[in-house]
Amino acid sequence: MSRTPVLTLLAASLVCAGAHAATPGNDPAALTKIRDTAMRSDWAYQRLADMTDLIGPRLSGSAGEAAAVNQVADAMRKLGAKVTLQPVKVPHWVRGTETAELVDYKGRPAGVTQKVVLTALGGSGATPEAGLSAPLIVVRSLEELQARAAEVKGRIVLFDVPFDQSMADRGLAGQAYGQVVKFRGGGTKMAADLGAAAVLVSSAGGANFRLPHTGSSGLQDGARIPAAAVAVEDALLMARLAARGPLSMKLTLTPKTLPDADSFNVIADFPGTDKADEIVIVSGHLDSWDLGTGANDDGAGVVSAMAVVETLKKLDFTPRRTIRVIAWANEENGTRGARTYAEANRTLAPKHFAAIETDNGSGRPFGMRHSAPYEAGKSFAPLQATLETMGAAALQRSDVLGTGDLSGLEQLGVPCFSPLIDSSDYFNYHHTAADTLDKVNPDNLKRHVALLSGYTWYLANMDAPLGRWNAPVKQ
Numbered sequence: 001m002s003r004t005p006v007l008t009l010l011a012a013s014l015v016c017a018g019a020h021a022a023t024p025g026n027d028p029a030a031l032t033k034i035r036d037t038a039m040r041s042d043w044a045y046q047r048l049a050d051m052t053d054l055i056g057p058r059l060s061g062s063a064g065e066a067a068a069v070n071q072v073a074d075a076m077r078k079l080g081a082k083v084t085l086q087p088v089k090v091p092h093w094v095r096g097t098e099t100a101e102l103v104d105y106k107g108r109p110a111g112v113t114q115k116v117v118l119t120a121l122g123g124s125g126a127t128p129e130a131g132l133s134a135p136l137i138v139v140r141s142l143e144e145l146q147a148r149a150a151e152v153k154g155r156i157v158l159f160d161v162p163f164d165q166s167m168a169d170r171g172l173a174g175q176a177y178g179q180v181v182k183f184r185g186g187g188t189k190m191a192a193d194l195g196a197a198a199v200l201v202s203s204a205g206g207a208n209f210r211l212p213h214t215g216s217s218g219l220q221d222g223a224r225i226p227a228a229a230v231a232v233e234d235a236l237l238m239a240r241l242a243a244r245g246p247l248s249m250k251l252t253l254t255p256k257t258l259p260d261a262d263s264f265n266v267i268a269d270f271p272g273t274d275k276a277d278e279i280v281i282v283s284g285h286l287d288s289w290d291l292g293t294g295a296n297d298d299g300a301g302v303v304s305a306m307a308v309v310e311t312l313k314k315l316d317f318t319p320r321r322t323i324r325v326i327a328w329a330n331e332e333n334g335t336r337g338a339r340t341y342a343e344a345n346r347t348l349a350p351k352h353f354a355a356i357e358t359d360n361g362s363g364r365p366f367g368m369r370h371s372a373p374y375e376a377g378k379s380f381a382p383l384q385a386t387l388e389t390m391g392a393a394a395l396q397r398s399d400v401l402g403t404g405d406l407s408g409l410e411q412l413g414v415p416c417f418s419p420l421i422d423s424s425d426y427f428n429y430h431h432t433a434a435d436t437l438d439k440v441n442p443d444n445l446k447r448h449v450a451l452l453s454g455y456t457w458y459l460a461n462m463d464a465p466l467g468r469w470n471a472p473v474k475q
């Protein structure tokens with residue numbers, strides 16, 4: 001931070017000398033201290049290094065995921081938080097061999113085959129151990145697949161729609177992702193229903209370094225055909241070859257779907273004072289995909305949420321409402337953790353004052369999105385003033401935030417919050433082997449902690465309720 005300690009002290013003394021007693025949450029001096037304390041601390045980065053370097057990937061049901069539950073719980077206990085492990089049954093899918101080559105295409109010189117770089121999608125079914133060979137068809141939309149339904153049976157379907165990085169570069173990364181992730185989530189099922197031998201999607205992400213991006217296929221028991229994401233370069237190659245004439249692939253994918261495993265939501269409470277029965281959640285998801293170490297998705301979110309308590313403890317600040325840090329289980333391939341929590345807290349939903357989740361990477365944060373009633377947005381002005389100096393004062397309202405883990409609580413009426421983050425390069429690494437600690441900028445991580453600490457503290461100390469979230473009226 002550029003603000004000098006002298007100015008901070010001056011601001012604090014002016015507030016202390018003021019005639020009226022501000023509530024702690026609205027006290028600009030307290031908000032400034034929180035921001036500056038967060039910006040000076042590398043505690044969150046150290047926890048992220050522990051999680052990613054010592055444990056690594058944390059896919060649901062894996063040993064890494066179980067180790068991460070213990071690591072986060074221990075760190076929160078050390079801070080003096082009251083830790084509860086909430087049991088959650090999670091899917092247990094394990095990656096196997098994954099190879100592919102183009103074994104025939106028009107113009108292929110004798111003896112030549114071409115390797116295709118791909119990675120199985122979560123929940124994918126398996127080919128025979130020795131692989132399968134089948135003709136491949138290339139489509140560019142769900143509608144085209146439907147129109148060509150008669151050609152699908154016994155073939156490998158490729159959805160060749162590349163991620164639009166130019167949209168991501170201009171602040172629309174989420175929308176760019178949405179345009180292609182529908183093939184991974186819904187196109188796979190459509191191909192299975194039409195009798196495809198296997199289904200491939202062009203990777204849902206940027207950075208054209210021939211890097212495949214995994215993610216959930218959405219396929220369920222009874223219809224688990226082999227499903228994989230191919231590197232964008234390979235999807236483009238197959239589309240070019242398909243334009244020359246018929247082509248065939250030999251595909252080997254041997255993942256396994258094991259019985260559901262035992263996991264936990266890690267819930268760490270920092271009890272409040274006069275409103276201790278009311279809860280403000282600050283959270284991220286503890287599981288990650290298995291290819292990288294989930295530094296951005298969502299290790300950064302979990303450690304930022306954890307560091308809210310570290311920041312407040314360091315300042316000896318106690319909130320009025322209880323601050324509840326949650327490291328959610330199984331966001332990536334089931335959201336079972338969030339669903340378990342929402343179900344268990346159905347009758348307690350009115351006691352949940354607000355809920356925050358951060359799950360869009362560790363890029364620079366610009367402020368917050370929220371789904372509280374419109375009028376509530378006006379009450380954050382003192383907090384926004386403090387965050388302005390770090391460029392994080394923006395506040396946007398949406399009817400529905402719909403973040404992976406908060407949807408259930410949002411539907412129960414809980415106002416939800418999620419940071420506005422520069423995600424322009426997030427999908428370069430997201431769900432790939434390259435989502436590692438070195439991609440996280442330590443200064444931006446401090447900004448995340450400052451933003452989350454400010455909002456969590458502010459929400460935990462507000463006098464008036466925000467009002468409850470109401471489902472938007474369908475037009």
Ligand SMILES: [Zn+2]
Pocket residue numbers: 285297298331359
């Ligand atoms: Zn995530």
